Every structure is written in structure tokens, then in C-alpha cells.
Amino acid sequence: MNKTIFPVKEKINTREHYLKVKQYLPPAKIAGGILYHRGGTTHTRDDTDVELDFRQESNFAYLSGVEAAGFHIVIVLETDTIYLVRPDIPKMEQLWKGIPEPDAALLERYSVDHILLDTQLKQFLHHLEPTVILTLDITNIDHDIYIPIAFEKRINRDHLKAAIHEARLIKFPWEISLLRYAAQMSSHAHMSLMSYCGQKYRQGQRINEAELEARFRWICSKNGLSRQCYIPIIASGPRAAVLHYTNNDKLIPNNQHALVLADAGGEYRCYGSDVTRTFPVSTRFSDEAKAIYDIVLKAQNAVLARLKPGVFWKDMHDLVVHILCNELVKIGILVGEEEELLQLGVYRAFYFHGNVGLDCHDVGGKDTNIMENTRKGFPLHLLQKPLDENMVITVEPGLYFNNVSIDAWTKNPDYKRYFDMEKIDQYRVIGGVRIEDTVLITRDGIENFTIAPKQTQDIEALMH
Amino acid sequence: MNKTIFPVKEKINTREHYLKVKQYLPPAKIAGGILYHRGGTTHTRDDTDVELDFRQESNFAYLSGVEAAGFHIVIVLETDTIYLVRPDIPKMEQLWKGIPEPDAALLERYSVDHILLDTQLKQFLHHLEPTVILTLDITNIDHDIYIPIAFEKRINRDHLKAAIHEARLIKFPWEISLLRYAAQMSSHAHMSLMSYCGQKYRQGQRINEAELEARFRWICSKNGLSRQCYIPIIASGPRAAVLHYTNNDKLIPNNQHALVLADAGGEYRCYGSDVTRTFPVSTRFSDEAKAIYDIVLKAQNAVLARLKPGVFWKDMHDLVVHILCNELVKIGILVGEEEELLQLGVYRAFYFHGNVGLDCHDVGGKDTNIMENTRKGFPLHLLQKPLDENMVITVEPGLYFNNVSIDAWTKNPDYKRYFDMEKIDQYRVIGGVRIEDTVLITRDGIENFTIAPKQTQDIEALMH
Numbered sequence: 001m002n003k004t005i006f007p008v009k010e011k012i013n014t015r016e017h018y019l020k021v022k023q024y025l026p027p028a029k030i031a032g033g034i035l036y037h038r039g040g041t042t043h044t045r046d047d048t049d050v051e052l053d054f055r056q057e058s059n060f061a062y063l064s065g066v067e068a069a070g071f072h073i074v075i076v077l078e079t080d081t082i083y084l085v086r087p088d089i090p091k092m093e094q095l096w097k098g099i100p101e102p103d104a105a106l107l108e109r110y111s112v113d114h115i116l117l118d119t120q121l122k123q124f125l126h127h128l129e130p131t132v133i134l135t136l137d138i139t140n141i142d143h144d145i146y147i148p149i150a151f152e153k154r155i156n157r158d159h160l161k162a163a164i165h166e167a168r169l170i171k172f173p174w175e176i177s178l179l180r181y182a183a184q185m186s187s188h189a190h191m192s193l194m195s196y197c198g199q200k201y202r203q204g205q206r207i208n209e210a211e212l213e214a215r216f217r218w219i220c221s222k223n224g225l226s227r228q229c230y231i232p233i234i235a236s237g238p239r240a241a242v243l244h245y246t247n248n249d250k251l252i253p254n255n256q257h258a259l260v261l262a263d264a265g266g267e268y269r270c271y272g273s274d275v276t277r278t279f280p281v282s283t284r285f286s287d288e289a290k291a292i293y294d295i296v297l298k299a300q301n302a303v304l305a306r307l308k309p310g311v312f313w314k315d316m317h318d319l320v321v322h323i324l325c326n327e328l329v330k331i332g333i334l335v336g337e338e339e340e341l342l343q344l345g346v347y348r349a350f351y352f353h354g355n356v357g358l359d360c361h362d363v364g365g366k367d368t369n370i371m372e373n374t375r376k377g378f379p380l381h382l383l384q385k386p387l388d389e390n391m392v393i394t395v396e397p398g399l400y401f402n403n404v405s406i407d408a409w410t411k412n413p414d415y416k417r418y419f420d421m422e423k424i425d426q427y428r429v430i431g432g433v434r435i436e437d438t439v440l441i442t443r444d445g446i447e448n449f450t451i452a453p454k455q456t457q458d459i460e461a462l463m464h
Numbered sequence: 465m466n467k468t469i470f471p472v473k474e475k476i477n478t479r480e481h482y483l484k485v486k487q488y489l490p491p492a493k494i495a496g497g498i499l500y501h502r503g504g505t506t507h508t509r510d511d512t513d514v515e516l517d518f519r520q521e522s523n524f525a526y527l528s529g530v531e532a533a534g535f536h537i538v539i540v541l542e543t544d545t546i547y548l549v550r551p552d553i554p555k556m557e558q559l560w561k562g563i564p565e566p567d568a569a570l571l572e573r574y575s576v577d578h579i580l581l582d583t584q585l586k587q588f589l590h591h592l593e594p595t596v597i598l599t600l601d602i603t604n605i606d607h608d609i610y611i612p613i614a615f616e617k618r619i620n621r622d623h624l625k626a627a628i629h630e631a632r633l634i635k636f637p638w639e640i641s642l643l644r645y646a647a648q649m650s651s652h653a654h655m656s657l658m659s660y661c662g663q664k665y666r667q668g669q670r671i672n673e674a675e676l677e678a679r680f681r682w683i684c685s686k687n688g689l690s691r692q693c694y695i696p697i698i699a700s701g702p703r704a705a706v707l708h709y710t711n712n713d714k715l716i717p718n719n720q721h722a723l724v725l726a727d728a729g730g731e732y733r734c735y736g737s738d739v740t741r742t743f744p745v746s747t748r749f750s751d752e753a754k755a756i757y758d759i760v761l762k763a764q765n766a767v768l769a770r771l772k773p774g775v776f777w778k779d780m781h782d783l784v785v786h787i788l789c790n791e792l793v794k795i796g797i798l799v800g801e802e803e804e805l806l807q808l809g810v811y812r813a814f815y816f817h818g819n820v821g822l823d824c825h826d827v828g829g830k831d832t833n834i835m836e837n838t839r840k841g842f843p844l845h846l847l848q849k850p851l852d853e854n855m856v857i858t859v860e861p862g863l864y865f866n867n868v869s870i871d872a873w874t875k876n877p878d879y880k881r882y883f884d885m886e887k888i889d890q891y892r893v894i895g896g897v898r899i900e901d902t903v904l905i906t907r908d909g910i911e912n913f914t915i916a917p918k919q920t921q922d923i924e925a926l927m928h
Contacts, residue, residue, distance in 0.1 A: 014749070022794050040510070046504070046521045047523065047600075048522065050693075051694070053798070054516075057510045058510065085894070088597040091868060091872075094868050095816065096674075096706070096708040097706065097708050097868055098709055099868065102638065136511075138510050138511050186879075210685065210686075210688065210690055213690075214681070214690070215686070217678070217682065217685070218678050218682030220678075221674065221675070221677070221681070222675045222678045222679070224674065226674055226677075226678070229514075239562070242559075243559070243560045244560040246515075247562075250805075276896075317727050352559065403563070404555060404563065408555075414849070
């Protein structure tokens with residue numbers, strides 16, 4: 001691992017992030033008000049003493065830059081004075097967990113004004129006597145231990161979250177460098193899966209989905225992406241049609257049609273990536289697989305070519321749907337006039353999720369009722385506002401031969417005449433295809449952070 | 465990954481495990497009573513839609529064998545009738561998560577009598593009208609949704625947990641095969657770290673602790689150990705003295721004294737392993753490192769040679785302490801008569817944790833106040849009863865040059881005369897050594913599941 005290639009910057013811009021958040025806070029709350037947020041704490045599994053892997057809560061990571069557990073942040077809004085509150089670790093615990101960093105190092109790295117101990121926090125808040133405490137309502141974070149009961153009525157959970165989400169939507173240059181790095185290294189891990197899979201195929205060795213997941217995590221980790229942004233999806237054969245398949249425990253089929261759909265992205269210092277590649281187990285796309293693959297790629301390329309500030313998500317969604325529908329007619333899976341088919345929404349038998357989502361699903365109308373909206377045909381993660389410079393988004397069209405979905409449409413007497421079952425059976429064997437890139441919206445287009453190949457011939461070349 | 469070498473058995477002995485647990489339940493509760501336990505459920509991180517990695521709750525895994533989320537188990541104690549309760553997954557969710565296994569497959573694999581849906585559970589319990597519901601008090605598991613309110617007073621959380629823990633202490637042959645496999649594959653991962661580290665040293669390349677953690681996880685995962693039993697400790701240089709160091713993010717020093725202490729074990733189908741190896745970064749132990757290493761190894765070997773049914777944990781602890789103290793006097797770190805030094809406990813400046821713990825810390829007087837007891841000098845995970853055949857335990861002596869600990873002892877005027885500070889400074893640079901094996905207690909001794917080398921010359925050979 002070459003440490004020097006990591007985009008590490010030791011000084012974190014706590015102040016820059018906070019000042020941006022402050023812009024979105026109601027001015028009436030500033031005088032006498034404070035911002036208070038508690039970072040994540042470590043947990044143990046069930047009733048055991050097995051400590052669970054810790055990952056900082058995202059809003060706290062944004063506000064403070066601190067990736068370790070047990071910290072808090074207090075900011076006096078009027079004076080912009082930032083207090084970082086660190087855990088007071090007893091001497092005996094230091095024996096087991098190590099000596100904490102000195103305050104001087106924390107002050108320097110996080111560019112905050114003061115360091116406090118958590119054991120001093122309650123007293124300190126008493127002393128501050130804030131008129132309002134702007135905070136977040138995050139699961140599993142218990143504020144009561146630290147905020148004096150007398151201040152309970154001054155706690156305001158309405159404004160801070162919206163302000164942070166607004167601030168997080170447009171990325172700072174440093175954030176962009178982290179996101180770029182995460183997507184590029186994840187791309188390398190995807191390329192490694194392709195070449196590894198090809199090598200094993202040529203050696204006549206069968207492999208398990210679990211081995212590909214393990215390899216993906218290893219390539220990410222050794223480049224500093226120690227956590228995954230989400231549970232990887234390594235779906236081979238028919239499982240490629242299951243959008244959130246995460247079992248990753250089946251032997252990979254080695255017939256000529258079989259594909260591996262790998263949807264996985266590593267996370268670097270809490271900044272994620274979201275990448276999907278689909279490749280043929282046998283190192284060559286079958287004719288059917290190539291036909292479906294190229295439709296999805298065409299749809300993705302059409303979107304990528306049009307993305308820029310001012311573009312609306314919904315228009316991109318419509319563009320994808322138009323291309324998919326049109327192409328499905330061409331290869332004979334859908335039967336009828338394109339206009340009517342679009343109107344009826346029958347393409348949703350093969351395409352039932354949104355195509356453009358904000359990276360990590362972090363902001364912009366997060367969907368709390370995924371299934372319900374999918375049923376209604378609404379795409380997920382609907383971003384209402386137009387795209388803007390320095391947003392980071394994903395573009396992820398797909399086509400899926402999912403039996404639950406196909407049955408629901410083709411067995412419905414109102415719709416069955418729009419489907420050619422023989423053609424469906426011919427293509428059903430390939431499972432599904434998704435191609436997903438993480439891209440930055442630039443001044444006049446995009447920078448695609450995702451550098452793993454997408455053309456069928458390039459994938460085949462990498463696998464040989 | 466060679467699937468065939470995994471000790472997979474598709475039929476799980478739910479009944480065998482349950483009947484063993486039943487032996488430890490109070491007979492008075494059997495008539496009219498049921499056993500009810502809910503398995504783990506999936507969770508999302510903070511207020512995001514990022515699903516966290518799922519790992520079954522251990523007692524549920526023991527009772528049911530089910531590793532997937534959302535299951536329950538109900539057993540009618542009088543008739544030994546076992547009901548496995550599976551989640552009722554709506555059609556639309558199957559679109560995203562896949563079609564669940566048919567009931568026939570579940571009946572066969574888990575050798576239970578009936579399959580129920582969770583949506584039927586409340587009604588079913590009403591119908592059963594149990595006089596007592598024996599269940600567990602496990603964190604994060606909310607029973608109220610499923611147990612009728614009318615039965616609230618019939619819930620008994622006193623007996624089941626003790627019974628399961630008693631049953632889990634002595635392993636079945638199948639459990640032993642899983643534990644053996646987990647420890648053996650973890651041993652291979654440790655060997656891989658040694659040879660990888662040696663290779664990088666010879667190439668003149670510096671590596672980071674994170675890279676070794678990533679490699680350990682990869683070697684485990686590709687052999688089917690998809691989860692770690694605990695957060696790996698990859699502690700290099702001075703960090704080897706910090707017992708629960710898990711940051712694993714520092715560049716590994718490459719001086720002649722530097723050691724890597726790797727405490728990590730993979731988990732196979734919820735059955736874990738716990739292995740520690742300590743090896744020299746420069747591929748050769750320095751004289752000081754070898755001296756300390758050999759003391760620890762001598763202590764471990766002494767214990768391993770004596771373990772068998774009937775042996776008391778406490779006697780093994782005393783044996784280790786005796787050897788460590790004696791040897792620390794020999795090399796001049798401790799000064800005085802061994803008897804007096806033992807009495808004073810001054811060896812605890814360098815040895816401050818227990819040496820024999822039950823695997824995964826799963827049963828046998830689990831210590832809820834680790835720090836307090838460490839301060840008092842009590843070893844951890846104190847097993848009160850004598851060892852017995854088919855227990856699986858770990859043996860993990862260590863010596864640590866931890867500044868917090870050394871300062872506490874050597875700056876105390878009552879104790880400072882027992883320490884030679886010049887000698888301590890000579891050895892302090894090596895950080896710490898721990899050697900830990902997972903072993904099975906057999907009829908007349910042990911089977912050591914841990915097959916990674918321990919002799920300094922064997923480690924050096926592997927690194928060359």
C-alpha cells in the first residue's frame with residue numbers, strides 16, 4: 001500500500017463545513033444559540049462483549065471531521081466558537097485502548113477553538129446558558145446524559161438536519177478529492193474481479209460469489225478503503241435479477257450466458273462510492289447477454305452525455321425509460337407501439353428502480369417507503385431540484401429478468417399481449433444487467449470518477 | 465475457493481441442541497411451557513438507509529441453526545414439537561431481495577416439525593395458551609410485537625439463558641468440526657501475514673497495519689470465514705503493548721526490534737476462533753525480542769502440556785504467572801526473591817490480562833467489569849468449574865511494555881525497587897508479545913486447532 005497516493009489532508013476544515021451549514025440556519029436562532037451534536041459511540045453485539053465495527057455518523061463526520069467514537073461538538077453560533085468534546089478516558093482504560101492524542105494535536109488537525117472533556121460538558125452547557133440548542137434527531141444517540149434537563153425545552157431538532165443536508169449536497173474540493181479517490185479505487189477492485197474471474201475460468205476452476213466479495217473488499221482495503229459504502233452485491237446467474245441480493249454465497253454458474261453483476265463501492269474516510277459492473281463468467285458475452293448489455297450501456301451513455309448543471313433528474317429518468325422501451329421493442333421482447341408501451345409502463349417488468357441517485361443516498365428527498373413507491377412506479381431518491389456544479393451522483397440503469405416482476409406483468413390479462421414470452425425465455429437466462437457510475441457534475445458536464453471499463457470488448461479483453 | 469473442503473453439513477441438528485438445553489431447564493416449567501426466542505433482525509445505520517452487516521444472535525444460532533435475519537423459534541416443551549417461524553416477505557419485497565426458500569427446504573435443513581409465518585405467530589401463541597414462556601433477555605430484541613399482551617406475566621427470562629449457556633459449554637462433534645475449521649483457516653491467514661510481511665520487507669517496501677488487516681480478512685473470507693470473530697488487532701511497534709488496539713492504521717516501523725502483534729480470528733457459520741501471533745518486521749527477532757518471545761512461549765507451552773479434563777483454570781493462571789515472574793527475574797527486569805515478587809504482584813506491570821479464556825468469551829462467568837477487575841489483578845473470564853472434555857478454550861499469555869502500566873508500578877515508591885529501569889528501557893522498544901491458541905480439551909489432553917508456527921526459527925523460516 002503506497003500511503004502517499006492517498007488524498008490525506010491532516011488538517012480538517014471543521015470551520016469551513018460549519019460556516020456553510022450556518023448559512024442555512026434560520027438567522028433568528030443565531031443569537032444566544034448553540035449547535036450541538038453528539039458523534040457515534042461504540043456498541044457490542046447482542047448480550048456479548050464483542051465490539052461492533054465503528055463507523056462515524058455521517059452528519060457528525062461532516063461537521064467535525066472526527067472519525068473516532070465518543071466525541072461531541074458544541075458551536076456558539078454568534079461568535080463561531082467551536083468546541084470539540086473528547087471522551088475522558090480513564091487511566092486504566094488507556095492501558096487497554098492506548099493513550100489518547102494530546103489536545104494540541106486535536107486542535108491543530110480539526111482547526112477548532114477549544115477542546116473539552118465529555119465529563120465537563122454538562123457543566124459547560126450550564127455555564128453557556130444557550131437560548132436554543134440546535135441538534136439532530138439521529139437514531140441511537142442519547143442526548144439526555146449531556147444536556148441539562150433544565151434546557152430540555154430549548155432543544156430544537158427542526159433546523160439543523162435540513163441545513164446540514166443542504167450543505168452536504170454541493171461538495172467542497174477536498175470532499176471531491178476523497179469521493180474521486182473512493183470511486184477510482186473501487187473501479188480498480190471491479191477490474192480485479194473481472195481479471196480474477198477470467199483467470200479462474202481459464203484454469204477451469206469454479207468460484208463462489210463469496211470469494212469475489214472477499215477479493216473486492218481486499219483490493220479496496222489495501223488502498224485505504226477500509227469499509228464498504230454498502231453491503232456488496234455479488235450476484236451471479238439468475239441472482240443478477242434480484243436488485244438487493246446480498247447473500248453472496250452461491251457457486252457461480254459457468255454456462256455461456258451466465259453473468260456476474262457486482263454492485264460494490266468502498267468508502268474512504270466516510271466518503272463513499274457506488275459502482276456496478278456486469279461481466280460474463282465465460283469471459284465472452286453471449287449474443288443475448290451482449291444485446292441486453294448494450295441496451296443498458298446505451299441508456300447510460302445517453303444520460304452521461306446530457307448531465308450538467310440545470311438538468312432535471314426526472315428528464316434523465318424519462319430518457320432512460322424511452323431508450324430501454326425502444327430497444328426492448330427492437331429485439332422483440334415488448335410488442336406494440338412505443339408510445340402506448342411507455343404510457344402503460346410495461347417496461348417496468350424489466351426496469352423497476354431509479355436510475356440516478358445521489359451518492360450514498362445521502363440527501364435530496366430520501367425515500368422512506370421504497371417498496372410502496374416502486375410499486376407505484378416512482379423512481380427512488382427523487383431529486384426535485386436541478387443538478388448543480390459539484391454534486392456527486394450515480395447513474396445506474398439496468399434491465400432485469402426477475403421472475404416475480406415478469407410474472408406479475410405477463411400473467412395479467414390486461415398486459416400479457418405486450419410481451420413475447422418466447423423472446424423473454426430466450427433472454428431470461430442471462431439474469432440481469434446493471435451499469436453504474438459515480439460522477440461529478442462540473443461546470444459544463446461531468447467528470448466520471450468511475451474508471452472501470454464498460455464496453456463489452458474492453459471487459460472481454462481485461463478478462464483474457 | 466474449494467467449496468468441498470468446507471465442513472458444511474446441510475442438515476442442522478436443531479433438535480439435538482434443543483434437547484440438550486432442555487436438560488438444564490427446571491422440570492417444573494416443562495408442562496404447559498414453551499420455549500420462545502426471536503432471532504436477530506437487520507438494522508440500518510443511524511438515520512440512513514444503509515443496511516448494516518447482519519450476524520445472527522448466538523443463542524438463536526445455537527437453538528435453530530438459522531443464520532438469516534427475521535426468524536423466530538417456538539418449542540412446545542412437553543411434546544418437543546419445534547416450530548420455526550419465518551418472515552412473511554411481501555411479493556414486492558421479493559422483487560428486491562429474492563424469493564424465499566420453500567418451507568420444505570427449511571423443514572429438511574433444520575429438522576424442525578413445522579414452519580410458521582411471523583404474521584401468524586401472535587395468533588398461534590394465543591392458540592397454544594402456554595402456562596410459561598421461557599425466553600431470553602437479549603439486547604435489541606423486542607418481543608412485544610409477537611407475544612400477546614395477555615401473556616406478559618407468563619414470560620420467564622430467568623432460566624433459558626443459563627440453560628443455553630450450560631449446553632453451549634460442551635461442544636457437539638459438528639460444532640467441534642466448525643471450530644476446528646475456523647481456527648485452522650485463521651492460522652493460514654496468520655501464516656499469510658508472516659510471509660507477506662517478509663516479502664515486503666525484502667522488497668524494501670513499507671506497509672501499513674491496515675494492509676495486514678485487509679489481507680487477513682481476505683484470506684479468511686476466501687476460505688469461507690466471511691466474518692471476523694472480533695475486530696482484528698494489528699499492532700506494530702509500540703502499539704503491540706496496547707491490548708485492545710484496533711485502529712490498525714499506522715505505518716509499520718522497520719527497525720530491528722519492531723514486532724507485529726496480530727490478534728485475529730475468522731468466524732465460520734457463527735463459530736469463531738481466537739488466534740494471536742507475534743512476528744518480527746525485519747524477518748529476524750532481535751535478541752531482546754527473542755528473549756521476551758521465548759518467555760511467553762515457555763509459559764504457553766507449560767499450560768498446553770497440562771490442560772486436560774479436571775484441570776482448574778486458576779491453577780493454569782498461577783502456572784503462567786510463576787513462569788513469567790521467574791523469567792523476568794532471570795533477564796534482570798524484576799529484582800528480588802520470586803516468592804516476594806509473586807506475592808506483591810509486580811509481574812502485573814507487564815502481564816495484566818487473563819491467559820485462558822473461553823472461546824469467543826461466550827460462557828462461564830463473563831466479566832462485566834473488566835477494568836475494575838483488571839485493576840484488582842483478577843484475571844478475566846474466570847471459569848470456576850474444572851475443564852471438561854469437548855470444551856474449546858484459548859490460551860493466551862503475553863508480556864507487554866505498556867507505558868501506562870510500567871509508570872503506574874515503577875513510579876510508586878512502594879514498588880520501584882523491584883524494577884531495573886535500565887533493563888526495562890532495553891526491552892521497552894519491542895512493545896509486546898502475545899501468543900494465543902484455540903484448543904479443544906480432549907479425553908486426556910488437548911487438540912490444538914491452531915496450526916500457525918510459534919517457534920522463533922519457524923516464524924523466521926516462513927518469512928524468508
